[in-house]
Amino acid sequence: MLTLTGLRKTFNPGTVNEVRALQGVDLTIEDGSFVIVLGMNGSGKSTLLNAVAGTFIVDSGRIDLDGHDVTRWPEHRRARLIGRVFQNPFSGTAPNMSIAENFALAARRGRPRGLGFALSRDLMGPLRDRVALLKMGLEDRLDNAIGSLSGGQRQALTLLMATWLKPALLLLDEHTAALDPKSADQVITLSEEVVARDKLTTLMVTHSMQQAVSLGDRLIMMDRGKVLHDFRGPAKKRLRAEDLIDLFDEIRRRELLDESAAAMLQSLYV
Amino acid sequence: MTLLVGAFTIGLILALLALGVLVSFRIFGLPDITADGSITLGAAVTATLCATGVNPVFATAAGMVSGALAGALTGVLHTKFKINALLAGILVMTALYSVNLRVMGRSNIPLMQHTTLGTWGEDAGYSLLGDRGLMVFGWRVGAGEIALLVGSFVVAVLVAVALFAFFRTHLGTAMRATGDNPQMIRALGANVETHIILGLALSNGLIALGGSLLAQYQGFADAQMGIGMIVWGLASVIIGEALTGGRSLGLTLVGAIMGSVLFRLLVAVALRWGLNPNDLKLITALFVFVALILPGLLKKIRRPAQLTTVPSA
Numbered sequence: 001m002l003t004l005t006g007l008r009k010t011f012n013p014g015t016v017n018e019v020r021a022l023q024g025v026d027l028t029i030e031d032g033s034f035v036i037v038l039g040m041n042g043s044g045k046s047t048l049l050n051a052v053a054g055t056f057i058v059d060s061g062r063i064d065l066d067g068h069d070v071t072r073w074p075e076h077r078r079a080r081l082i083g084r085v086f087q088n089p090f091s092g093t094a095p096n097m098s099i100a101e102n103f104a105l106a107a108r109r110g111r112p113r114g115l116g117f118a119l120s121r122d123l124m125g126p127l128r129d130r131v132a133l134l135k136m137g138l139e140d141r142l143d144n145a146i147g148s149l150s151g152g153q154r155q156a157l158t159l160l161m162a163t164w165l166k167p168a169l170l171l172l173d174e175h176t177a178a179l180d181p182k183s184a185d186q187v188i189t190l191s192e193e194v195v196a197r198d199k200l201t202t203l204m205v206t207h208s209m210q211q212a213v214s215l216g217d218r219l220i221m222m223d224r225g226k227v228l229h230d231f232r233g234p235a236k237k238r239l240r241a242e243d244l245i246d247l248f249d250e251i252r253r254r255e256l257l258d259e260s261a262a263a264m265l266q267s268l269y270v
Numbered sequence: 271m272t273l274l275v276g277a278f279t280i281g282l283i284l285a286l287l288a289l290g291v292l293v294s295f296r297i298f299g300l301p302d303i304t305a306d307g308s309i310t311l312g313a314a315v316t317a318t319l320c321a322t323g324v325n326p327v328f329a330t331a332a333g334m335v336s337g338a339l340a341g342a343l344t345g346v347l348h349t350k351f352k353i354n355a356l357l358a359g360i361l362v363m364t365a366l367y368s369v370n371l372r373v374m375g376r377s378n379i380p381l382m383q384h385t386t387l388g389t390w391g392e393d394a395g396y397s398l399l400g401d402r403g404l405m406v407f408g409w410r411v412g413a414g415e416i417a418l419l420v421g422s423f424v425v426a427v428l429v430a431v432a433l434f435a436f437f438r439t440h441l442g443t444a445m446r447a448t449g450d451n452p453q454m455i456r457a458l459g460a461n462v463e464t465h466i467i468l469g470l471a472l473s474n475g476l477i478a479l480g481g482s483l484l485a486q487y488q489g490f491a492d493a494q495m496g497i498g499m500i501v502w503g504l505a506s507v508i509i510g511e512a513l514t515g516g517r518s519l520g521l522t523l524v525g526a527i528m529g530s531v532l533f534r535l536l537v538a539v540a541l542r543w544g545l546n547p548n549d550l551k552l553i554t555a556l557f558v559f560v561a562l563i564l565p566g567l568l569k570k571i572r573r574p575a576q577l578t579t580v581p582s583a
């Protein structure tokens with residue numbers, strides 16, 4: 001279970017570049033729940049995931065994950081509980097190392113790394129079987145540098161790596177946004193399979209309305225660093241792409257309104 | 271012949287320097303120039319201990335450990351105090367110059383009168399081969415020289431094999447990933463800062479071991495002996511990559527040893543042909559400069575050539 005209480009984060013506080021990226025996020029995610037995160041650009045989706053992963057320490061608020069208060073844990077310590085796939089296919093793998101070595105690293109996520117041989121038989125057998133299921137022909141290329149693969153192949157492998165040891169929480173941040181449509185579909189199908197099979201608690205950011213309505217059992221929409229809407233259960237099932245587009249329009253209209261109101265106030269009083 | 275055997279031996283000893291530079295520059299991608307200080311530190315500590323009659327094995331180990339500590343210090347300055355890696359190395363290297371003088375108590379310690387790994391090796395050579403030595407390609411080579419050559423070879427190979435094995439363990443693999451993609455390995459739970467500190471300790475430990483063995487081979491330690499060593503190590507690594515293609519971990523390690531030996535042979539031949547020793551560092555620096563920009567230049571030259579061949583194909 002993930003519980004976020006009053007999360008706040010301001011970047012570059014006190015400067016002209018000040019951004020209040022999280023302005024009090026409260027959210028509880030039950031075990032096994034698959035949550036879609038939507039929101040306009042800059043609404044704080046990535047910042048929310050980064051806050052949970054520990055890329056930075058939040059200004060205030062509290063993060064409880066799997067029975068631990070992880071608010072002050074550094075990123076590498078939280079990795080024991082969290083699997084991640086980034087938007088950029090280059091971020092999740094070590095390009096100059098082989099596929100097998102990348103998995104050897106993932107197979108020790110959050111665990112002590114000693115002087116045992118990394119590419120042990122215990123790893124290689126299951127690895128070959130699992131990679132073969134991707135039907136990408138990669139099981140015969142486990143010794144190849146992972147940097148020689150396509151973005152789609154890398155994201156698929158990164159997803160397998162992130163879930164090789166079952167994480168208490170899986171974070172997917174627009175992990176198909178950089179892919180061509182066909183690869184994106186493959187990776188989405190794989191994500192669905194993996195999450196369903198291991199009943200993973202998942203937070204997935206996407207900008208695809210189609211993914212947002214077809215995946216997950218809950219959907220939250222963020223706006224200006226807060227959770228604006230939260231649909232779960234039957235309400236989530238009933239959502240259609242048009243409903244989501246309406247919600248986005250509403251946000252846009254209000255932003256326009258705010259801007260014109262600000263402009264009016266400015267012309268009146270300044 | 272003696273000249274060549276000597277160059278070969280020094281090349282093998284300084285292969286440890288090349289391996290250390292390989293770890294910091296290539297595996298971690300950190301321009302660590304602590305090397306100039308740590309190679310002297312290894313020599314200084316070992317020479318000082320040998321001169322007081324300490325067992326040479328212990329003296330050598332102490333030299334290596336002190337180098338590792340110096341490297342760890344650079345790592346701490348870089349990771350914990352967020353000092354640029356190059357500057358952190360310069361700070362430690364500069365500080366080590368004073369430390370080395372303190373350790374030695376003077377600027378030069380001769381070891382001719384003392385028991386070192388070098389004298390052990392020579393004694394072993396004489397007891398195995400006798401006074402006449404060996405005939406190599408029709409040249410007589412002294413038993414002592416042969417023994418030191420073989421000894422250096424064994425050390426270089428052992429260290430390379432140990433490194434190869436280490437970088438295939440869980441910890442070693444994670445350390446390589448730290449250089450390759452820190453964001454990824456952090457997300458997989460590794461403490462990147464600790465890895466960098468460990469890596470620089472390993473690198474400078476190897477380099478100090480090279481300095482320690484060099485002092486015992488040439489029979490003295492000198493406060494100036496480290497100047498420019500980082501560039502020599504880099505030159506060896508670059509030659510090694512050119513020789514092996516540097517495709518895999520094993521090849522890279524073998525390449526560093528071969529590069530170091532070839533570099534020393536080239537230097538010996540050049541000196542023999544009358545190159546002024548004072549110009550050596552200038553020429554080495556030029557060589558590294560050319561080697562660094564050459565791949566980019568070649569690409570520029572090749573690209574137009576490819577364009578002309580495509581339409582005809």
Ligand SMILES: Nc1ncnc2c1ncn2[C@@H]1O[C@H](COP(=O)(O)OP(=O)(O)O)[C@@H](O)[C@H]1O
Pocket residue numbers: 011012019020021039040041042043044045046047048
């Ligand atoms: N590391 C950072 N430094 C400064 N500003 C940041 C940083 N990360 C995000 N921001 C800002 O915070 C806001 C929210 O960004 P983000 O969470 O990336 O939005 P998105 O919902 O598009 O993922 C944006 O205005 C962005 O510019």
Ligand SMILES: [Mg+2]
Pocket residue numbers: 045046047174
């Ligand atoms: Mg984002």
